[in-house]
Amino acid sequence: MKIKPRTGFALALILAVVLVLSACGSKEENANNAGNAGNAPANNAAAGGDASLDSLKGKKIALIMQFNQGTFSAQYVDGVKKQIEKFGGKVTVLASDNDLNKMVTNLDTAVNQKYDGILIDHGSADALTNGVNKAIAAKIPVVAFDSGLSVEAVTSLAQNDQLLAEKSLEALKKDSGGKGNIVKVWVAGFPPMETRQITYAEFLKNNPDIKEISQFGDANQAQLDAQTRMEAVLKQYPEKGSITAVWAAWDEFAKGVTNAIKQAGRTEIKVYGIDLSDEDLALIQDPASPWVASAGADPSSIGQVQVRYLYQKLHGDQTDATVQIEPVFVSRDALPTDKKITTAELGEYVKGWGTSEQGNTDYLKALEQSVGK
Structure with a gap:
């Protein structure tokens, strides 16, 4: 069938327009795909993917203590240090010798030196609230233990x-x-x-x-x-x-x-x-x-739990305002008489004592595995 020249010209023009539109659509689709691909790591990060894990490594954490004496404190500090190391971070302990004024100074130091996160052990709300508010204003997350603090955005841990x-x-x-x-x-x-x-x-x-x-x-x-x-x-x-x-x-x-x-x-x-x-x-x-x-409660576990909640905050999670550590009762009658044991073995004899999973998440477990490799 013959096509008249004018008709043929019109058809050719329509075909050219269709091709141009198709090409533009392909470019837009490719651009959208590229944008989505670029957002994928961010989405994975929010879900605890590799990018998120990498962002949690190498954190510099300050532990502000009212006092650091006795074996309970020693085991608590050990729990804090080991958990932070498992997350690929480093902790600096700033003990205050039971001097609240010195504790306030230590807290200000941690804020001014721009630590990534702050842990507080004991102290009082009257002494620490202003310094904690400075930390929050500087976007430094804070998790406290047995301090009596009631500050928005701070998670406070306490034994029952x-x-x-x-x-x-x-x-x-x-x-x-x-x-x-x-x-x-x-x-x-x-x-x-x-x-x-x-x-x-x-x-x-x-x-x-x-x-x-x-x-x-x-x-x-x-x-x-x-x-x-x-x-x-x-x-x-x-x-x-x-x-x-x-x-x-x-x-x-x-x-x-x-x-x-x-x-x-x-x-x-x-x-x-x-x-x-x-x-x-x-x-x-x-x-x-x-x-x-x-x-x-196991002092080492308390330290571990406190660190986990701090890292939840570093991850951008909303954490509870208060977290209670449930205690156990230990009497001589429950303990073996034929050998001496340590708190590491106490869970074999007293139900409820031992390593706690409180505050743990799937992405924190993955972080530990990633650092361990």
């Missing part, structure tokens, strides 16, 4: 201090038959011990046959001070049976009073403590020791 006190006091009540004279060792000004004191006061109110005959406590050189003060109390009450038990709101206090009681030969007096470390466990296992039980 009420339950810690309840578990240790109920054991004292059971062993004493609900009556007797007791000594309390604690110190004000620390959020966890303030909470434990509330539980203790309620306990005395509900158990009128249990009488407090003395109380003392000093956070500076806590173990030595507790030993010296307990020695004085033992001289004040020299008759056997005049003191039934000691309730210590911190394991450093428990170690001090235990030493005083052993040296005086007054092991009819039983000691009940809070917090637990390898050194504490050895004393509880010793059949000649007056320290018979303690409530606590």
